[in-house]
Amino acid sequence: MNIIITGAAGFLGQRLAAALLQNNVLPFERLILADINTPRPPLEDARVRCVALDLSQPQAAETLIDADCGVLFHLAAIVSSHAESDFDLGMQVNFDATRQLLEVARHKAPAMKFIFTSSLAVFGGELPALIDDGCAVTPQSSYGTQKAMCELLINDYARKGFVDGRVLRLPTISVRPGKPNKAASSFASGIIREPLHGEAAVCPVSPELTLWLSSPGRVVQNFIHAATLPASAFGVSRTVNLPGISVSVRQMLAALREVAGEQVSSLVRFEPDEAINRIVASWPGNFDVRRALAMGFGADEDFQQAIRAFLRDEQAQGEG
Amino acid sequence: MNIIITGAAGFLGQRLAAALLQNNVLPFERLILADINTPRPPLEDARVRCVALDLSQPQAAETLIDADCGVLFHLAAIVSSHAESDFDLGMQVNFDATRQLLEVARHKAPAMKFIFTSSLAVFGGELPALIDDGCAVTPQSSYGTQKAMCELLINDYARKGFVDGRVLRLPTISVRPGKPNKAASSFASGIIREPLHGEAAVCPVSPELTLWLSSPGRVVQNFIHAATLPASAFGVSRTVNLPGISVSVRQMLAALREVAGEQVSSLVRFEPDEAINRIVASWPGNFDVRRALAMGFGADEDFQQAIRAFLRDEQAQGEG
Numbered sequence: 001m002n003i004i005i006t007g008a009a010g011f012l013g014q015r016l017a018a019a020l021l022q023n024n025v026l027p028f029e030r031l032i033l034a035d036i037n038t039p040r041p042p043l044e045d046a047r048v049r050c051v052a053l054d055l056s057q058p059q060a061a062e063t064l065i066d067a068d069c070g071v072l073f074h075l076a077a078i079v080s081s082h083a084e085s086d087f088d089l090g091m092q093v094n095f096d097a098t099r100q101l102l103e104v105a106r107h108k109a110p111a112m113k114f115i116f117t118s119s120l121a122v123f124g125g126e127l128p129a130l131i132d133d134g135c136a137v138t139p140q141s142s143y144g145t146q147k148a149m150c151e152l153l154i155n156d157y158a159r160k161g162f163v164d165g166r167v168l169r170l171p172t173i174s175v176r177p178g179k180p181n182k183a184a185s186s187f188a189s190g191i192i193r194e195p196l197h198g199e200a201a202v203c204p205v206s207p208e209l210t211l212w213l214s215s216p217g218r219v220v221q222n223f224i225h226a227a228t229l230p231a232s233a234f235g236v237s238r239t240v241n242l243p244g245i246s247v248s249v250r251q252m253l254a255a256l257r258e259v260a261g262e263q264v265s266s267l268v269r270f271e272p273d274e275a276i277n278r279i280v281a282s283w284p285g286n287f288d289v290r291r292a293l294a295m296g297f298g299a300d301e302d303f304q305q306a307i308r309a310f311l312r313d314e315q316a317q318g319e320g
Numbered sequence: 321m322n323i324i325i326t327g328a329a330g331f332l333g334q335r336l337a338a339a340l341l342q343n344n345v346l347p348f349e350r351l352i353l354a355d356i357n358t359p360r361p362p363l364e365d366a367r368v369r370c371v372a373l374d375l376s377q378p379q380a381a382e383t384l385i386d387a388d389c390g391v392l393f394h395l396a397a398i399v400s401s402h403a404e405s406d407f408d409l410g411m412q413v414n415f416d417a418t419r420q421l422l423e424v425a426r427h428k429a430p431a432m433k434f435i436f437t438s439s440l441a442v443f444g445g446e447l448p449a450l451i452d453d454g455c456a457v458t459p460q461s462s463y464g465t466q467k468a469m470c471e472l473l474i475n476d477y478a479r480k481g482f483v484d485g486r487v488l489r490l491p492t493i494s495v496r497p498g499k500p501n502k503a504a505s506s507f508a509s510g511i512i513r514e515p516l517h518g519e520a521a522v523c524p525v526s527p528e529l530t531l532w533l534s535s536p537g538r539v540v541q542n543f544i545h546a547a548t549l550p551a552s553a554f555g556v557s558r559t560v561n562l563p564g565i566s567v568s569v570r571q572m573l574a575a576l577r578e579v580a581g582e583q584v585s586s587l588v589r590f591e592p593d594e595a596i597n598r599i600v601a602s603w604p605g606n607f608d609v610r611r612a613l614a615m616g617f618g619a620d621e622d623f624q625q626a627i628r629a630f631l632r633d634e635q636a637q638g639e640g
Contacts, residue, residue, distance in 0.1 A: 087480065125556040128454065134446075136454050138475070138557050145476040149469045155458070156465040160407065236445040237458050 001028050002068045006055060006101075007076030008033035009040070011178055012117075015220045016073060018042035025224050026071065034064055035076065055097035056089075061104040071113045071227045074101060080121055080279060082182040083143040094146035099153060106162035113227050114154065114165045118239070120212055122148040122169065124282035131241065132288040140282040141184075151239050158231070158238045166226045166234065171214040171244030172283070174252075174303075175310035177317075184279040188213065191249070192256055192307060195267035204273035207250040210285030214244045214299065215306035217313075222297045233295050243299035245306075246286040255303040259311075321348050322388045326375060326421075327396030328353035329360070331498055332437075335540045336393060338362035345544050346391065354384055355396065375417035376409075381424040391433045391547045394421060399503040400441055400463040400599060407462050414466035419473060426482035433547050434474065434485045438559070440532055442468040442489065444602035451561065452608040460602040461504075471559050478551070478558045486546045486554065491534040491564030492603070494572075494623075495630035497637075504599040508533065511569070512576055512627060515587035524593035527570040530605030534564045534619065535626035537633075542617045553615050563619035565626075566606040575623040579631075 003020060007013045017033055020026060021043050031048050033039040038052040053060050055076055065072070076093065077083075083090030098116065105112045123131060124140030139145045154165035176189035187204055188211055194201035214222075222242050234240070247255075257265035289299070300306050323340060327333045337353055340346060341363050351368050353359040358372040373380050375396055385392070396413065397403075403410030418436065425432045443451060444460030459465045474485035496509035507524055508531055514521035534542075542562050554560070567575075577585035609619070620626050 087482075126454075134448065134456050136456050137472075139472070140479065142476055142480070145472050149472050152457075152459070152465050152468050152472075156462055159460065160462070162407075 001070035002030040002032060003028045003071045003073070004032045004034060004064060004069055005073045005075060006034050006064075007074075008050075009035035009037060010075060011176060012173070012216060012220065013039065013073075013075050014042045015216055016075070016223055017048070019220050019224060021045050021047070026227055028070070029068075032064070055100070056092045058100075060097070061100040065101065065104045065108055065112075067109050069105075069109050069112050071115065072101065072105065073115045073117075073223060073227075074098060075117050077117070078143070079181060079183040080141055080143040081184045081276070083146065084141055084184075084279065087142050090142050090146055094143065095149055098150045102153060102157050102163055102165075106157060110161065110163055112163055114157075114163045115223060115226050116150060116154050116165065116167045117223075118147045118151050118167050118169045119144065120169055120171055120241070120283050120287075121279075122151065123284045127284050130286050130288050131284045133237065133241065133291055141279050155238050164231055165238050166229070167239040168222065168226055169239065169241045170219060171212040171242060173216055173219060174211075174213045175306055176216060177310070177313065184276050185211075187276070188252075191268045192252065192310070195256060195264045196260055196307075196311065199267065201268045202271045203249060203268055204271060204276040205249060205280055206272070206277075207253070207270065208248060209281060210246055210248045211252070212244040212283070212285055212287060213247055213303065213306065214242065215309050217309050218298060218300050225296055225298075229295060240292050240295065240297065241287050241289055243289040243292050243297050244287065245300055245303060247303045252303055255307055259304055259307045321390035322350040322352060323348045323391045323393070324352045324354060324384060324389055325393045325395060326354050326384075327394075328370075329355035329357060330395060331496060332493070332536060332540065333359065333393075333395050334362045335536055336395070336543055337368070339540050339544060341365050341367070346547055348390070349388075352384070375420070376412045378420075380417070381420040385421065385424045385428055385432075387429050389425075389429045389432050391435065392421065392425065393435045393437075393543060393547075394418060395437050397437070398463070399501060400461055401504045401596070402502040403463040403466060404461055404504075404599065410462050410466055414463065415469055418470045422473060422477050422483055422485075426477060430481065430483055432483055434477075434483045435543060435546050436470060436474050436485065436487045437543075438467045438471050438487050438489045439464065440489055440491060440561070440603050440607075441599075442471065443604045447604050450606050450608050451604045453557065453561065453611055461599050475558050484551055485558050486549070487559040488542065488546055489559065489561045490539060491532045491562060493536055493539060494531075494533045495626055496536060497630070497633065504596050505531075507596070508572075511588045512572065513630070515576060515584045516580055516627075516631065519587065521588045522591045523569060523588055524591060524596040525569060525600055526592070526597075527573070527590065528568060529601060530566055530568045531572070532564040532603070532605055532607060533567055533623065533626065534562065535629050537629050538618060538620050545616055545618075549615060560612050560615065560617065561607050561609055563609045563612050563617050564607065565620055565623060567623045568605075572623055575627055579624055579627045
């Protein structure tokens, strides 16, 4: 059995690949890491194959998937602000490429577990204070729209037995390592990461804005868990709102102060950015995730933990 | 200003065309009737152009839409049971062709009112007793999935100003004239129409099943109303659950008895069909449509009225 990760050069792809190689929760023969530029293997391991593949090209899915593929983690995407500024590219990569992967899986490997990373960005507009599984998706971004369309398609492919699809709606991930990116939520890591590195950071949204967050380590555990569950665990819908923690920006900075001190947390200044705020403020800040918890998905204990996990990861990487 | 109707050979398309020609609610220069086979004009009128057009062909939308098009009523679709048995054709016509029309409208006529007929079939699975605008869509058919994907896309096109999209989720239409079709809901007209013609009819679902119904006349009024509303009337979502009446199959037959007598209503016998029941029983039977009513959309008074309207239409046609 082989496992494929798309978007494997990205930071979650690298974390997921490392976790799959290190623990043996999901046994496999080959781990195929695909991205638009050849990804690096996170560890030296004879089971890894790295391939450069532009998923927006017509034959890409056909090249990637064969009958030996047991699990596909489809992480590749054009992120939110980028998909908003380039609608056509977003459609091509976030929607068309996903559809192409589904079609090839349907014909070559219908038993494949197709794990799709959706997002809380499918929600927007007038929302209840607490989102549950019965809540309508009314995305206020093209990114959210494209993800929501894929969710529908994957559920139909699963219902028809074309592919064993599973959809995970990710919370905003914080604290991400590395550089800011074109995601509208990039600040949610930047306002923690940059100060911890002694650098100033700009917060484009109000301190009162509440976010639904997950640490990268926790979300990677949830990815792998999604691939180990039987299809029957999902019931009538293959879409799951992943657990997270509901934290305001003010609480995030208080957690930063608690973990790293006043001097660090004071490196953040507020400079409202309407374009970012319009997208991020349309996302929900709290979910009823009893179904996901009952299925065995997990959340961080609190945001302090997420900051400490980030510091531990950085230290481990510095030593590695 | 020109108006286009796709699926114009269909019975709703013909009714809509006749209404547009007869009343002057929506003034226009040309009325373009398009269908896979050249539609007949419902009335002799110099403003009508009839075109044969296979929307699944790559250049079809480009041929159909020009800058003079002010309103497009996009009614063409592969119906529910047909889209369930031929998934690929359903995707091609119900989704890809709609996307193609949206793309051409975006580049040639972005101010165009793009009226899309969706369906209550976007709902399914575990539903509350009363559906409102905040209710998640979890379609249990490929038809419902394809319609729901179009809804998302049209809302995003509208949000971005690419096209002035409006989505109407139609109730099940009863009483339809003509022959049974491949819609899973075909029986909802058949169990009334055939007995009124002195013919036996088979009901494939339980008498307890509750349907959400609209007469064809009422739904055509709602189509035209959707094209006269300002965009601002829609608020945060361009999708509207159209008003209908909530009636059980038993109540439908009681209404038939009341209008046409015991001898007529006794021509219906029950013969459960699991394939049809699985689709139709997943659709909701009752909606909270206060928003639609406040926007000026309307419903029939009761099902007796819908039967009498059908009889009046048949008589008028017989005389015409």
